Amino acid sequence: MSDQLPRIWLDAPSEIKSDLAHWLFLLGVQAESVPDPVPSVTDDVIGGICFADACASRLDHLQTLPWIALDADPARWLGAVQAPFATLAWPCTLSGLQGIVQRLFSRWRGEQLVAAGRGLVGQTPVMRQLRAEIEQVAPSDATVLILGESGTGKEVVARMIHRLSNRADKPFVPINCGAIPAELLESELFGHEKGAFTGAISARPGRFELAEGGTLFLDEIGDMPLPMQVKILRVLQERTFERVGGRHTFTADVRIVAATHRDLEARIQEGGFRQDLYYRLNVFPLETRPLRELQADIPEIVRALTQRFALAGRPVAKLTDGALAVLSALPWPGNVRELGNLIERLGILYPDQVVDVAQLPEKIRMQLPADWQMPDMPAPTTARAPEPSAQNATPPEDVDPRDIFAAERTSVDQSAGIRLPVDEQELAQCQCVLPEMDFDLKNQLEAIERAWIEQALINNDGVVAQAARQLGIRRTTLVEKLRKYQMSA
DSSP: OGGGSOEEEEESOHHHHHHHHHHHHHTTOEEEEOOSSOOSOOTTEEEEEEEGGGHHHHSSSOOSSOEEEEESSGGGGTTSSSOOSEEEESSOOHHHHHHHHHHHHHHHHHHHHHHTTOSOOOOSHHHHHHHHHHHHHTTSOOOEEEEOOTTSOHHHHHHHHHHTSTTTTSOEEEEETTTSOHHHHHHHHHOBOTTSSTTOOSOBOOHHHHTTTSEEEEETGGGSOHHHHHHHHHHHHHSEEEOBTOOOEEEOOOEEEEEESSOHHHHHHHTSSOHHHHHHHTTEEEEOOOGGGOGGGHHHHHHHHHHHHHHTTOOOOEEOHHHHHHHHTSOOTTHHHHHHHHHHHHHHHSTTSEEOGGGSOHHHHTTSOTTOOOOOOOOOOSOOOOOOOTTOSSOOSSOOGGGGGOTTOOOTHHHHSOOOOOSHHHHHHOOOOOOSSOOOHHHHHHHHHHHHHHHHHHHTTTOHHHHHHHHTSOHHHHHHHHHHTTOOO
16 A cells, blocks of 8 residues: 555655654655655656754755755755745644645646646746746635636636546536626536426436535636625635525535636726625636747646547647647637647648648738738758648638538648548549547537637637628527537637
8 A cells, every 4th residue: 555655755864754654644755865866757746854963965056856955943944045935844744744745745736737638838937937836826725716718728727627626526516607697607516406486396406516615616706696605705705505406504615716807807997797706716726828928838738638638539630840830829818728729720631640830720820910020940850741732832721611522622732731632433433441449420520610710700700690601501500519519619
């Protein structure tokens, strides 16, 4: 059992090391002496604890491993070359050690999430600071308010807080407060009893009950109606609630994480948001930054998105350094959501192919600043995508999806860099080779459909009727597909 525990290194006298090892085992960590030489790979080591003068050799050089300085006067190590992760006065209490070890756990899990492409990636100072704040607040039960523009990853932050918390093995329940009609929101949050209203044919638990012991994510809380704000405030204050039409009082053992893209202080001045609820939510505010302020992180974000799509079995493209340089120079008004849509679309158009600047959609290239110049790039080491047909050396980037199966079109190579049969005869002659990995036809078709819908909306500035006309479908059909894929015009 102990072999499966994460490890922490100790550099302390034997008598102190024995006491610390016992306490750390109670906290779920296996204590070990610092190996000599120190190995370069320490994936299962969450940090180290140095005692008194032993900290001199542990904090005299920069390193990635975090150290806790344990000393009768721990403040003397604050000016070391490698600042300690935390300091703790000796003798210490178990609860004092527990608080710091929980923060170490949170930091370690955060690094694992980032390595798996499931957390916030990026090495700019603002991203490092945001991750540090998440790791700091996650072990507590403090209410968190996440602020930021749409598409900046507020739900990613909320999920990261949950995964790094002590509630990680309990449910994470999200709800979009702005997407549910006001008359249904109370039932969605608190549940209802049988017969509470017309259509309530049976009792139903709400999101607070479903999130019991875990985390409830109130997304777009700035759009919550005022009458509902009063009821949420009561739950935050009293930690109790009742179902709609019920008398039994439930206890709410949930951690609240809320998010909004709105300026809540301005909403308070306008009378659209309660000031007392704002103070209840704003215990620990976090702010996600727009992608235009994270240009240096865009290549790493693209790699993380590509990895995520590949793990989901979706086709992915390989972007050259030149293409990444172009993406890094764009303003991205839709932030990471817009970037993710583009990466998904490129994967559909150029599966397992190399995508250079010329293959990027024209609308993307047109957003480059007038004075932008391509930075010096090393010669590419990977093979480029196949050359287009000689009949059309410069393929158009944005193809009307209706043209794919047009009778007069003999090859889609000329339009989108892919090849699809266009009639029954070609279909009979088509030699389709499935990939060796698991293939999900439904997911592939849905991804293609989503990509074309996204492009039609972009081409028509979000006007659904015009996008439906371009796609050759009814407006109501497109509305249903937008609802199905949870897309917005």
